[in-house]
Amino acid sequence: MSDLDLILQSLEALAEREGDPAPAIYARLFADHPDLEPLFLMDTDGGVRGSMLRQSFDCLIDMAEGGIMAPVILGAERVNHGTYGVPDNLFDAFFNTIRDCVKAAMRSDWTAETDAAWSRLLARTAALADA
Numbered sequence: 001m002s003d004l005d006l007i008l009q010s011l012e013a014l015a016e017r018e019g020d021p022a023p024a025i026y027a028r029l030f031a032d033h034p035d036l037e038p039l040f041l042m043d044t045d046g047g048v049r050g051s052m053l054r055q056s057f058d059c060l061i062d063m064a065e066g067g068i069m070a071p072v073i074l075g076a077e078r079v080n081h082g083t084y085g086v087p088d089n090l091f092d093a094f095f096n097t098i099r100d101c102v103k104a105a106m107r108s109d110w111t112a113e114t115d116a117a118w119s120r121l122l123a124r125t126a127a128l129a130d131a
């Protein structure tokens with residue numbers, strides 16, 4: 001199976017098993033990086049967290065498809081997030097958190113092949129910072 005198919009299949013599994021994955025993803029992000037939680041204090045209704053997550057899924061899928069939008073969006077958001085107080089080395093942490101939640105949701109269906117596809121995708125996403 002191609003990396004694209006493996007990524008899409010795993011994201012579908014997340015949606016099927018978790019429903020709205022936002023609570024699990026943000027709980028994991030804040031558990032791993034407690035300093036990031038106060039940045040969202042103004043987001044009382046979760047709207048910002050919801051659209052940030054949607055944008056992140058769109059970017060991951062576009063990267064997996066080899067699209068041209070994700071590198072542009074991520075370059076701009078990396079700069080925007082500096083002004084929000086997000087350290088540059090933690091911008092990509094969100095993608096790692098998403099991967100970890102997909103893995104947890106898939107349990108034994110998470111295979112070495114799926115793991116390798118995600119590792120390659122996240123390495124390409126992180127490498128955009130150096131471009």
Ligand code: HEM
Pocket residue numbers: 036039040047048049051052053055056059073074077081084086090091092093094095
């Ligand atoms: C751990 C990493 C990240 C942290 C801590 C973080 C934090 C934040 C915060 C605090 C805001 C609200 C800013 C404000 O309105 O004052 C925000 C907004 C946003 N973030 Fe992130 N971010 C992270 C990663 C990402 C990534 C990887 C993307 C992917 C594109 C992204 C996309 C967005 C978007 C689109 C918004 C605007 C949402 C809206 O206002 O509707 N963020 N982020």
